[in-house]
Amino acid sequence: MVRPVGLAAYRALTRRGAQAGADLPPRPEGVVLWIHCPRAARRKSAEELARRLISQEDDLSVLLTLGESDRLTPIDDPALITLPAPEEDGSSLQAFFSHWHPDMLVWLTGDLRPPLLAQARRASIPMMLAEAEEDAFNEPRFSLRPSQTRRMLERFSVLCASSANAARRLQRLGVDPGRIEISGALQEAGMALPCNDETRDELAAELAGRPIWLAAMVHREELATVLDAHRRASRLAHRLLLVLVPDDPEEAEAYTEVLKTEGWRYISWSDGDLPRDETQVLLADTRGEMGLWYRLSPVTLMAGSLRRGMKGHDPFEPAALGSAVLYGPFVAHHLPAYTKLAQAGAARLIRDADSLAQGLSRMLAPDQAATMAMAAWDAATAGAEMTDRVCAWVTEQIDERQG
Numbered sequence: 001m002v003r004p005v006g007l008a009a010y011r012a013l014t015r016r017g018a019q020a021g022a023d024l025p026p027r028p029e030g031v032v033l034w035i036h037c038p039r040a041a042r043r044k045s046a047e048e049l050a051r052r053l054i055s056q057e058d059d060l061s062v063l064l065t066l067g068e069s070d071r072l073t074p075i076d077d078p079a080l081i082t083l084p085a086p087e088e089d090g091s092s093l094q095a096f097f098s099h100w101h102p103d104m105l106v107w108l109t110g111d112l113r114p115p116l117l118a119q120a121r122r123a124s125i126p127m128m129l130a131e132a133e134e135d136a137f138n139e140p141r142f143s144l145r146p147s148q149t150r151r152m153l154e155r156f157s158v159l160c161a162s163s164a165n166a167a168r169r170l171q172r173l174g175v176d177p178g179r180i181e182i183s184g185a186l187q188e189a190g191m192a193l194p195c196n197d198e199t200r201d202e203l204a205a206e207l208a209g210r211p212i213w214l215a216a217m218v219h220r221e222e223l224a225t226v227l228d229a230h231r232r233a234s235r236l237a238h239r240l241l242l243v244l245v246p247d248d249p250e251e252a253e254a255y256t257e258v259l260k261t262e263g264w265r266y267i268s269w270s271d272g273d274l275p276r277d278e279t280q281v282l283l284a285d286t287r288g289e290m291g292l293w294y295r296l297s298p299v300t301l302m303a304g305s306l307r308r309g310m311k312g313h314d315p316f317e318p319a320a321l322g323s324a325v326l327y328g329p330f331v332a333h334h335l336p337a338y339t340k341l342a343q344a345g346a347a348r349l350i351r352d353a354d355s356l357a358q359g360l361s362r363m364l365a366p367d368q369a370a371t372m373a374m375a376a377w378d379a380a381t382a383g384a385e386m387t388d389r390v391c392a393w394v395t396e397q398i399d400e401r402q403g
Contacts, residue, residue: 033106039108060394108130109133127155187380216303216313225352226242245293249286269283298373320377320381
């Protein structure tokens with residue numbers, strides 16, 4: 001396990017590149033997989049790939065380098081080392097490779113950097129090009145220096161294109177068609193959150209026939225909007241149950257006071273009670289049970305998104321478990337994910353209590369809920385083939401080293 005790079009150190013490295021070995025965190029023991037992500041839009045996919053590999057491979061650490069690090073914040077995850085890519089001068093590259101000694105490299109999308117790849121070749125590092133994109137080879141140098149481009153691409157033992165057009169682009173750059181696999185893009189959603197199946201079955205049986213919706217990670221300043229929308233939607237669905245998850249469970253007492261003051265019939269999950277037929281709100285005031293609530297709720301409002309200054313939460317968490325998504329306009333930290341789900345028909349933007357109530361009324365209709373849930377599942381699982389292919393290649397490399 002590796003400690004994350006501190007924010008000050010990360011910013012310092014971002015300003016001047018990962019140049020000197022003295023600036024770098026210690027190399028972990030065991031196998032180090034290096035993943036290079038040139039494009040900020042693919043960062044989430046790279047993170048999820050890294051986490052999956054760390055979870056399934058013992059003694060594996062991941063170094064994730066970012067090509068557009070100036071736009072990004074550091075990852076606060078002790079299982080990942082996240083740095084800007086090294087500068088391309090000789091001393092910086094030598095310091096980078098002599099410090100990390102990466103055992104293998106997965107390069108995402110394209111946007112190849114000749115000096116860096118040449119140094120990797122000299123270090124005899126097995127390399128894979130994953131989810132190559134057609135527009136990642138549009139720089140003039142790829143056309144003006146075809147022999148250099150071809151030699152760079154030949155260094156990869158595996159080349160996986162994200163589309164047929166990307167595969168044709170690689171062929172035009174000199175890659176033997178027989179070496180190109182079309183595997184799509186990496187999966188953006190992470191592993192589905194777990195839950196206790198026995199609890200889930202018991203609660204589902206208790207709530208059978210009741211319409212349910214989930215308001216997840218609700219900030220206190222969003223609570224009035226959520227409850228107002230629930231009151232309006234309940235006029236059309238009289239047995240509607242709201243599962244309310246505070247953004248900070250430590251503040252659940254304040255939510256309880258609001259529910260009492262406004263006369264809601266509610267239970268607190270931490271008390272160990274099951275909702276009764278007359279229960280209007282289930283206050284989910286414990287930690288670590290989001291997998292349960294996503295599974296039970298066909299529609300989820302991803303809160304932390306309704307007030308200016310908020311940044312949103314990962315919408316693939318509910319989508320991966322078949323829950324359609326409602327969200328507010330302030331989701332800057334996860335905008336590509338929300339855009340993808342909205343384009344797939346799995347998410348809908350709301351702005352206030354009125355639009356939230358209207359969205360709930362539409363999405364809780366059985367046919368609409370099923371359609372959006374399927375779209376959410378499809379969008380969340382898209383890319384599984386490419387992710388599986390990368391994981392298989394990494395496993396092969398580890399097995400070869402140990403054999």
